[in-house]
Amino acid sequence: MVINIEHTSMVCLLKKGAKGAESMMHNGEITTMTAFIEVFLAKVLERFATKQGKFESDISEGLFKTASPHEEINEELLEELEIHEDIPVYNDLPLDALPSGEITTMFVSLIQNELSRTIDVPVLVAKGKIEGPVLGVTSTLHGNEVNGIPVISKLFREIDVESLRGTLVGVPVLNPPGFSRRQRAFLDGRDLNRIFPGKPAGTSSQTYCHMILEKFAKKFDYHLDLHTAGLGRVNSLYVRADMNNPITHQMAVLQQSQIILHNTAPDGSLRIASMALGIPSITVEIGNPLQIHQEFVECALSGVRATLDWLNMLPIYPSEKIEETSSRAKTTTCTRSYWVYAEHGGMLQVMPKINTWVSKGDVVAVVRDVFGNILVKYKAKEDSIVIGKSVNPICCAGERVVHLGVCDDEFGKKK
Ligand SMILES: [Zn+2]
Structure with missing residues (x-):
């Protein structure tokens, strides 16, 4: 028997197995390589069986085969497509009402456009079974800055919500009109990240910014805002943060970026507006606009994982722990x-x-x-x-x- 399994899901399964085995090794429950491999395989099979509802293996015929574009769509992909068939639209982010121990996909309506239709923002929520902080990860406030989108989707694909403490909120596209037009600005041509906190009754972009704060930022205890360079420019992987604030200082260091830039200027950004509300917030600049920079995406993903670990929301591999001293060796911090x-x-x-x-x-x-x-x-x-x-x-x-x-x-x- 040959079981088709999507590549990313397979990687996810293997990571779960490695994570389980590594944590037992770290705790001293297993001490030999043989025991490690046995536990690793058992964890992978257990996880796969849980996901599929059933699992029959026949090692003699080979277990996994990566799906190719020439093969028929596999069951794993079909399952994921079905999950996303009917995505609910809410007027607000209903964190309290969502089921714990699950990942929920939804849209949250902000303001109405010219056709009286709401502008609906896509949201993923992983709500843990244990009470804890809310970490918000937002991307694409500038509609043509897309590297944060795969960071968030990969994060939610791999996250073990059963083990999560607190709630992880991912907003892959915070500016859908700009995203649809492949442009930085909002509908009225304004740069949203220059006019926060906005106004409850102002221009369309001011109203939209006000709604972002009300419906998203105010629900977060910690916030990462993912960006890239503007069109026609290239960026290093760098973080903007208030380095005099001990919390945002640590959040910045955990991203292990090439550069950290200390910045507290009142620039109308979502980050500064969130900080003014008492929500520790940093901006992560992930490469260049309108293109996926895979290496930087992986680095940014590691940064979010490290943040979850630091907040005691979700442990990472002990080997992935980031010490400030080791990070400093690679990161240049600019004042x-x-x-x-x-x-x-x-x-x-x-x-x-x-x-x-x-x-x-x-x-x-x-x-x-x-x-x-x-x-x-x-x-x-x-x-x-x-x-x-x-x-x-x-x-x-x-x-x-x-x-x-x-x-x-x-x-x-x-x-
Ligand atoms: Zn940006």
């Missing part, structure tokens, strides 16, 4: 940053790579006219690390060129 803006229009070239250091006086960018003559060279004003930069060769005066981070004494000198 401030600045953008270099173009003073001349023309053809732009930004030289240094992302997440590399430049010294004071280094040329970081040039602008040429269309005949090839150099109009201006931009130099680093001080020793800095490249957080993000423009990759659009067409440049108008006033546009952003390169985002440079600086490490002052407060958080340590550059490595």
Whole structure:
């Protein structure tokens, strides 16, 4: 007998097995490799049997076969499709009313569009059986920044809700109109992440931001907001956080990003508005817009796992534990940053790579006219690390060129 099983589900099963065996090894309940493998296999089979309702194995014919596009759709996929057939729409996020020990998929309505139809935001909720904090993970507030979407979907595919303490809320697309149009802004052309906290009775974007706070952020005890660079720019994997706040400091460190940028400026962002409400919130910038950066997605996923572990919501592998000291070896923490803006229009070239250091006086960018003559060279004003930069060769005066981070004494000198 050959059992077809979707690749991601198989990986998930194997992880569950490894997790169970590793935790027993960590507790000293098993001490030999043979015992580890026996427990690992038993956990995988047990989990698979639970999921399928039945399990008959015949090792002599081989157990698992990865489904290929040429094969008929397998039972595992059909099961998942059925689950998502009829997704309820709620006016509010009904955390108290949801069943515990389960993952619930829903839409939550915010405001009405021109056709009197509600703008419905997709939401996943994993509610544990044990009381605990609510961690909210939101993505795609800028409609063309999509790397947070696979972070959230992978997270909910792998999560063991039976073992979860507290509630995990995932909002993969916080700005559906922008997402549908592949654009950063909301329906009225405004950048939602510049106008928080919004207004209960304002423009459509202000009202929408107000509703995001009321219906989502205020339900969270902790919050991660997942973004990417804007169109025409590339970013390192970096976190913006208030590093003077011990909670957001720790949340930032746990992401193990390339760069952490201390930032508390009142910039109209969801993060700052959440912080003002007393909800520890950080922003995680995961690569570039309108493309999936798989390596950064995996890193960001590890960061969310580490956050769940730190909040005692869901343990991770002991080997995945993150100590601040080891993280610091890889993460550069900047106390401030600045953008270099173009003073001349023309053809732009930004030289240094992302997440590399430049010294004071280094040329970081040039602008040429269309005949090839150099109009201006931009130099680093001080020793800095490249957080993000423009990759659009067409440049108008006033546009952003390169985002440079600086490490002052407060958080340590550059490595
Ligand atoms: Zn963004």
